[in-house]
Structures are given as C-alpha cells and as structure tokens.
Amino acid sequence: MTAPLPAGSHGHPALASVDTIIAGLASVGYIASRRIATALFMATHLQKPVLVEGVAGVGKTELALCAAALLGLPLIRLQCYEGLDESKALYEWKYGKQLLYTQILKDHMGASLTGAPDMATAMERLHGTGDMFFSEPFLEPRPLLNALREPGGAVLLIDEIDKSDEAFEAFLLEMLSAFQVSIPEIGVIKATTPPVVFLTSNNVRDLGDALKRRCLHLHIPLPDQGLEEKIVAVRVPGIEASLRSELVRFVQSLRTLDLRKLPSISETVDWARALILLHAGALDAELVRETLNVLLKFEADVVAVEPRIAELISVGA
Amino acid sequence: MQHTLESFLRALRAHEVRVSPAEAIDAHRAAAEVGYGDRTLLKDALCVTLAKTAEEVDRFDNCFDTFFARSPSERARDRSPPGKVDAPPGSPDLAGQLLAGDEAALAQAMEASAARVGAGEIRLTSQRNLLTRRMLDDMGLRELEAMIQALRAAGGPRDEALAERLAERRAALFVQGAAFVERQSRLYASESGRRMRDALLAKQSLTAVEPEDFRAMEALVRRMAKRLATRYARKRHQAHKGKLDVRKTIRRSMGHGGIPFEVVWKTETLHKPKIAVLCDVSRSVASAAQFLLLFLYSLNEVVERLDAYAFSDRAVNVNDLLNDEKVDDAITLVMARVGFRPTDYGRSLDDFLDAQGSKLDRRTTVIILGDGRSNYADPRLGLMRAINDRARSVIWLNPEPETYWGQGDSKMDAYGRFCTVAKTCNTLGQLERIIEHVLRTYMSR
Numbered sequence: 001m002t003a004p005l006p007a008g009s010h011g012h013p014a015l016a017s018v019d020t021i022i023a024g025l026a027s028v029g030y031i032a033s034r035r036i037a038t039a040l041f042m043a044t045h046l047q048k049p050v051l052v053e054g055v056a057g058v059g060k061t062e063l064a065l066c067a068a069a070l071l072g073l074p075l076i077r078l079q080c081y082e083g084l085d086e087s088k089a090l091y092e093w094k095y096g097k098q099l100l101y102t103q104i105l106k107d108h109m110g111a112s113l114t115g116a117p118d119m120a121t122a123m124e125r126l127h128g129t130g131d132m133f134f135s136e137p138f139l140e141p142r143p144l145l146n147a148l149r150e151p152g153g154a155v156l157l158i159d160e161i162d163k164s165d166e167a168f169e170a171f172l173l174e175m176l177s178a179f180q181v182s183i184p185e186i187g188v189i190k191a192t193t194p195p196v197v198f199l200t201s202n203n204v205r206d207l208g209d210a211l212k213r214r215c216l217h218l219h220i221p222l223p224d225q226g227l228e229e230k231i232v233a234v235r236v237p238g239i240e241a242s243l244r245s246e247l248v249r250f251v252q253s254l255r256t257l258d259l260r261k262l263p264s265i266s267e268t269v270d271w272a273r274a275l276i277l278l279h280a281g282a283l284d285a286e287l288v289r290e291t292l293n294v295l296l297k298f299e300a301d302v303v304a305v306e307p308r309i310a311e312l313i314s315v316g317a
Numbered sequence: 318m319q320h321t322l323e324s325f326l327r328a329l330r331a332h333e334v335r336v337s338p339a340e341a342i343d344a345h346r347a348a349a350e351v352g353y354g355d356r357t358l359l360k361d362a363l364c365v366t367l368a369k370t371a372e373e374v375d376r377f378d379n380c381f382d383t384f385f386a387r388s389p390s391e392r393a394r395d396r397s398p399p400g401k402v403d404a405p406p407g408s409p410d411l412a413g414q415l416l417a418g419d420e421a422a423l424a425q426a427m428e429a430s431a432a433r434v435g436a437g438e439i440r441l442t443s444q445r446n447l448l449t450r451r452m453l454d455d456m457g458l459r460e461l462e463a464m465i466q467a468l469r470a471a472g473g474p475r476d477e478a479l480a481e482r483l484a485e486r487r488a489a490l491f492v493q494g495a496a497f498v499e500r501q502s503r504l505y506a507s508e509s510g511r512r513m514r515d516a517l518l519a520k521q522s523l524t525a526v527e528p529e530d531f532r533a534m535e536a537l538v539r540r541m542a543k544r545l546a547t548r549y550a551r552k553r554h555q556a557h558k559g560k561l562d563v564r565k566t567i568r569r570s571m572g573h574g575g576i577p578f579e580v581v582w583k584t585e586t587l588h589k590p591k592i593a594v595l596c597d598v599s600r601s602v603a604s605a606a607q608f609l610l611l612f613l614y615s616l617n618e619v620v621e622r623l624d625a626y627a628f629s630d631r632a633v634n635v636n637d638l639l640n641d642e643k644v645d646d647a648i649t650l651v652m653a654r655v656g657f658r659p660t661d662y663g664r665s666l667d668d669f670l671d672a673q674g675s676k677l678d679r680r681t682t683v684i685i686l687g688d689g690r691s692n693y694a695d696p697r698l699g700l701m702r703a704i705n706d707r708a709r710s711v712i713w714l715n716p717e718p719e720t721y722w723g724q725g726d727s728k729m730d731a732y733g734r735f736c737t738v739a740k741t742c743n744t745l746g747q748l749e750r751i752i753e754h755v756l757r758t759y760m761s762r
Contacts, residue, residue: 038365051369095577217369
C-alpha cells in the first residue's frame, strides 16, 4: 500500500518524521512526548483529526496553538458550549443584507417589469434575473467554514467538544471525515486544503463512538519528572536549575496524594513564575504554605496538604 | 506482516479495545505509513489510531508488549546451540529437531501446530492444559514417546543415552509448549471470561454478591450510571431548536421602519428535573444497602441536582459525603452514620419531609430504595401521601419480591399505593431496566 502524497501544509519540512516534529514543537515552546509527536505525525499524514483528552491544564489547547505556530498556519478556534449549533459554528445568513436586497430588488423589478405586456412575460423576466438570495455573498462564515475555505490550510481547534450537545457532535461528523460541509441552499463546500483538526475533551460526558472512530486519539497524561522539568525550563526561562528540579519534585509528590484536583502542568508553570516573582532561591515550608493556593484549587486540598508540607519537601530533597 | 497485524487486532479485541473494520483499515494505513522498522514508532502510531480512551491506551500498551514479546525463534538465535547429536535415520521429525537443538524449526513447528489445533481460539484458562497436549500431539509427541520406549527396550548403552537425552528434551518441550499456550490465553482468552462474569453479575441477586466481585460490580454500576446520564442529557436538549417568533420580531423591527433586521427565535426553556433519593440502609436490607448506596454514589456523580438521604430510624442528608469522599469511604461513612439500626419508616419520612419538603415540587422525582419493613412502627401513610402529592413522581424500588409485600411487618403494599411506580429490584439487570424506564417515562420534560 502506498502512502498518499502529502499535500499542502503536510509537505512542511518539520513533518518529515517524529523526531523533526519533536524538535519543531520544542522550537515554538512545546515539549512533546514521543506519543504526542507521533499523533501529530499521523494526523498530518493520514489526514485525520486528533481527539486530545487529558485533565485540565495538561496542555491540550496549547498543543494546537503550537502546532499552528510550527506549521505557520492560521489558527481557527471554536469554543464549544451547551447549545452551540451550526448557525454559530458553520454559517449564518446575513439576514439584514438579504432584506435590503429584497428592497432593492423590489424597486429594480418595478422598473424592469413595467414594460411587460402580460403576466407570463413578467414572470419570465423575473426568473431570468437569477436567484441571488441564498448565495455565497449572503453567507456569513463561522469558524468551521472559515477553516475549510482557508486556501493554504489551517489549524482548526474545536475546544471542549464534550461541552457541546450530542446533536452538534453528529453534525461534525461530515466535517471531520470528509472535510466538507453541506449547506442545503448552496450545496457541498469542500476544503481546498484539509485543515489540521484538533478536538479537545475533558471527559465531561462520553463522546459518541462515531466521533471517536473518525479521530486519532491522544491521551496526554501528567508528565514525569524529566519531561516536566524540561517544560518548566522552556516556559519559565529565568528559573535556576536547582529550584526547578526541587519544585517539580514537590509537585510530583503532590500528585501521589489523594487530592480532589491534582496540580497539572499549567499549575506547575504558574507556581514557578510565582516563585520567580518572590525571588525564591529554594523551597522552604513557609514559602510553600504561602503560595500553595497557586497549585491547589480547592480549599479542602489546601487543608489536607498544609500539615504535610515539610514532609513533602524532605521527600523531594 | 499483514497476517501478524490481523492477529494483533484480534488480540486487541480480546483485551477490550474495540477495533472496528474501519479502524483496522486505519491501522494498516498507519503501519504502512511508519513501517515496521521502529518498534516504538509503530506502537505509538497504532496506539493513536486504535485506542480511544485512556483505559484503552493502558490495555493497548499491555497487549502490544505481550503480543510482540520476542518470539521464541528470535531467542533461539541468541542462545548458543546445545550439543548436537544426530538422530538415527528413520526417527520422527520431532526427535530430529530436538536432538539437533534446532529451536527455530521447533518454534515454527509449534506455531504451525498451534494454528492447526486452534490455540488462538482459546476462551477459558481451563482449556490451557488440553490445548497444550493437543498441540504437542500434533507436533508428533506420540511418535517421540514410542521412539523413547523402543530405545529403552533395545537396552544398549548408546540407545539408553539417546533415550535419556530425548526424555530430557521432551520435558523442556513441555515447558515451552505450556508457556506458548499461556501467552495465547493471556492474549485471547481474557475477554470472554470477563464478559461471562459481567453477564453473571448482572443477573446475580444484589444481596448475594461476594466481596471479591464488589470491584467488578462497582465498575458495572458506574458504567450503567454513566450511560443513563448520557441518555438523560440527550432528553434535556431535545427542545432546543427555535421557531421564528413573529411577534417579537415585528416589535424589534419598529426601530428600523418596519424592516425586520433582527430576527428573534422562539425558544423553549426546559426545566432540569430534580431528583431526591431516600435510601434504606437499615439491618433488614444491610446486604443490599451497599449496592443501593453504590448506585446512589454513581448517580450523584452523573446527575447534577441530586439530594440524597439515607435512613434507618432517622433520615440524614448524605450529599456532603457523596460529594467529598471516595466511593468506598463514602459508603462506609454513610453506614457508620445511619446504618445497621432498626428501621422506622414513619420517622424517616417525617425527617425527609422536614428537610426536603420545601424543595419538593412538580419537577422533582423522588426515588425510594428500601424494603418497606417498618418493624411494626407507625408507617405514617399520610406523609407518603404528602410526598406523592407534591412530587412529580415517586418511584419505589424494593429488593424483595412482590409476593412478600404486605407480609409480616412489610408495609410495602400500603406504601405502594402512593407511588407512581413500585417495583422489585433485586439484580443489577433489573435496576438498569427500571431506571431506564423511569428516565424515559417520568423524567422527560
């Protein structure tokens, strides 16, 4: 079986292999594990959307942003929410303009039809003017349509798909499998260059099998010590190496605890920034206690961790 | 290589990673794209195409590592061949291979025999010994044994040594064969066993579940609750579509000289139904209570507005426990707080009405889980009537069969009159059917 020739954006040199993708993403500030890079590689080569899952703050949305930066493509983002429908996601008619058009048409028609001898001729002339009413000029494109029409391809991010309704999920299927949409009044609009599509999900509800089947699946777990240190190093360049490994170790040991919301990468990065602002050189119990609310987002978690701070720091050291 | 990939997909299916034909095609495309040279790359590429949830990723990793564990023929290349002895002419192939120490040929013969006796079709772990025996027979074990017998009978020192050597190799072959079948069993048999257990658990009475099945039951209940929640969410969204609201559109158009620039759509506001659950955890239902609570816990995870009460002699709100604690702790804490005491339905209903009465309205569904045995205390049917009057519907699920209702201290027949539905619910399967029915009938709009 021969692989389909890469087209458009997919001929980008950074997409040549998994290693070049890792290097490329690193150059735009995203430290990817091999599995993440492989997912992007497969997505561009098989031209399939990627469904990215993982807990909040693990870098799902960031992956799409960085992929867009790496490929030099515009990023088109669609935030999903309960009640989102195709008039907000795909297209809407410009009702105001359509109404104005009918006004103009009325005046114009009046002039051109006055000379008609009878009704039949008038109708013939009317049909001859062509139907402009539902045509592309009156189409107000929304994110999905924009992504399909982007001539050089685009990175389309459909964020938090699990927040949308099931009906919307079904509506996406045509878009995701064939990169085309059907507009009843106009017909099928097909992508000139298929966009690179990322869908993210926090697993608020189970997604349908039909949707999952059309996507590559990428689950981003919480990173291990080494990977997280690299991420902090890239995201917070000013931090000293010793503090960096110390704070990452602390966060890693926090994750072994039984907390309601485990700190994810974004919290680690925020914390590192906070420590820099406080000119901290090393972790001590007092400092951690004062800044714990950056890492933990629930009062109950803070209360549970506070008495164990000293112990957790010593485990790290 | 295509054949290998197909068997791998079959093994994946056995590991509960769902692989549809379309996904199988994707997997072939992915493999063609990355090639078979780089093991990690192939693994990652197949993983992103095939595994669709975090759990499936774990199972995929496991299965990949087991399936592509280095095959015997590869190992054979690494090992230095043991001392070679030429088999006497006319001896069976198997003896020749064993004596020559030709492990590659042996492994090939084993794979071929395994395919012939259908080792890949293994379904139960108890089939392992039988399959091993059949596979070895197919490889020519009987002929080998006959040869050993014949050599021993001949009695010469050379024959004796040869027989000894063959017997030794035969023992090693047994071990190898058993390991091979074991691997097949791990790859292919796990699924059907699990499925059988799930089906059995769904039919088993809630009161008779063994502690070691509790984990499996918990997973089952959770899966069920999640499925129900998805269905329930779908119901909620059905009436979202709007129609043109002519009246409002015309009113808005006044400012534009009668031209309707702004189009207003009719929308329907849906009220999310509320659920209040009252769960009996007293002595008489103690064995079933754990499961009722487990179900309550799962329901609380997936339904937004749930008020949960547990009772023996008094009803206590347990929302905080269900929200904050993990499932095991929550169940233990609830039992510690109110469990194992003699039941008093009248008093508990009173407590429930006190705490929840103001919140009961035409959008609330009340679910009561309990046996309706009130220890001859005043059942206070008036309270039940009041609950029924205020709530949209009252659903009573009783672990006892209907013939027991009203016998002894059971007041179920009397209570049942004030319920929209009162049903026996003694197995997980029944529970699922009833809840589904309830969601469909009494909670839509």
